[in-house]
Amino acid sequence: MQQAKRLSLIPPYLFGEIARLKRQALAEGKDLIDLGIGDPDQPTPIEVIDHLTEYSHDPSTHCYDESANGRVEFLDQAAVWFKSRFGVDLDPKTEMLELIGSKEGLAHIVWATIDPGDVALVPDPGYTVVKVNTLLAGGTPYEFPLLPENGFLPELEKIPADVVKKAKIIYLNYPNNPTGAIATKEFFQKVVNWARETGVLVVHDCAYSEVNFDGYKAPSILEVEGAKEVAIEMHSLSKTFNMTGWRIGFAAGSPDAIKALNTLKSNVDSKQFAAIALTAGWALNNASNSAALELIKRRRDILVDGLNRLGWSLEKPKATFYVWAPVPPGYTSVTFAKTLLEDANVLAIPGLGYGPHGDGFIRMSLTVNGDKNGERLAQAIERIRDGVKLNW
Numbered sequence: 001m002q003q004a005k006r007l008s009l010i011p012p013y014l015f016g017e018i019a020r021l022k023r024q025a026l027a028e029g030k031d032l033i034d035l036g037i038g039d040p041d042q043p044t045p046i047e048v049i050d051h052l053t054e055y056s057h058d059p060s061t062h063c064y065d066e067s068a069n070g071r072v073e074f075l076d077q078a079a080v081w082f083k084s085r086f087g088v089d090l091d092p093k094t095e096m097l098e099l100i101g102s103k104e105g106l107a108h109i110v111w112a113t114i115d116p117g118d119v120a121l122v123p124d125p126g127y128t129v130v131k132v133n134t135l136l137a138g139g140t141p142y143e144f145p146l147l148p149e150n151g152f153l154p155e156l157e158k159i160p161a162d163v164v165k166k167a168k169i170i171y172l173n174y175p176n177n178p179t180g181a182i183a184t185k186e187f188f189q190k191v192v193n194w195a196r197e198t199g200v201l202v203v204h205d206c207a208y209s210e211v212n213f214d215g216y217k218a219p220s221i222l223e224v225e226g227a228k229e230v231a232i233e234m235h236s237l238s239k240t241f242n243m244t245g246w247r248i249g250f251a252a253g254s255p256d257a258i259k260a261l262n263t264l265k266s267n268v269d270s271k272q273f274a275a276i277a278l279t280a281g282w283a284l285n286n287a288s289n290s291a292a293l294e295l296i297k298r299r300r301d302i303l304v305d306g307l308n309r310l311g312w313s314l315e316k317p318k319a320t321f322y323v324w325a326p327v328p329p330g331y332t333s334v335t336f337a338k339t340l341l342e343d344a345n346v347l348a349i350p351g352l353g354y355g356p357h358g359d360g361f362i363r364m365s366l367t368v369n370g371d372k373n374g375e376r377l378a379q380a381i382e383r384i385r386d387g388v389k390l391n392w
């Protein structure tokens, strides 16, 4: 068998060496504290599981979903949630589309918009799905930096005009993975004004919209005047309700973008199992994620306060599962991640894996398997204090 040449365009897996060291540590029976994965460690709320059981007994969920853009009850419920959460009216028929998770929507919006030679503007550091699919589609990703001095928001005016001319989409993600940064409505208004001038479609990834702390509520870009003409936003139940394995989300926004994505998807997939879609619709307006958020916040406080006692000066992220910490002097992100693993049995992700501008940072995730009340984070801090040379 000969695989398609385009597969060779996928960049090498930068976490390979870390993954090898992790396997080695586990094989040696070491007690690893894994701050690598950004996957909720708590179970899906029991009442959500109960609804899946109920809906899965309904034979109408057992067949292909032949609806135009997703199970109608799900999209109706998602529209109700969107209105109550963001104050934005959405037409489920033209402005919404069921997704098999937001990753699926992010990958396919590229194939629905990027022709060979087109440019996709993508953040560095950033979640890499749009970048990699752009390469596969024969397009060119142009990486713009997210810098700490700008609160990890892009400076759109610094993207060269000839690049913008070739750009079809810009990918943004707030609350942000990996930096934990958040965006204001004023920033989104700037983005929308820019998109109206340039004709570039904004693809906004809102997967972490509900992972908020300290009373903060992340905005949707669709709250901004004119956004529905130029933006499509991806939403997901994965992080909100500990449902990463369920694979359900939705896209909302520009009717043209929704239509293009739907045209592509209807030739690729046959939508999610309707019982999952119905359960997701119920969950959006009835389930609560507050217990899980309380635990994540407790872990965040232990980790950030602990790192600050060891010499860092970190602010507590207001959203996401991630603490994005600069590496101490003399380290790269890869050498520091290796040192943490070898000298403290703590696994963190080197920022380089998210793009060249991530290299001065490591990402520590607050979704820690086996942690009941923050004790594993406290232990991680002790191990770093006792085992790692920090060179401040």
Ligand SMILES: Cc1ncc(COP(=O)(O)O)c(C=O)c1O
Pocket (backbone or CB within 6 Å): 038, 100, 101, 102, 103, 104, 127, 173, 176, 177, 205, 207, 235, 236, 237, 238, 239, 244, 247, 248, 249
């Ligand atoms: C920024 C970002 N977007 C999207 C996703 C994918 O989420 P989903 O489970 O909805 O596909 C992730 C998952 O880690 C993510 O970090």
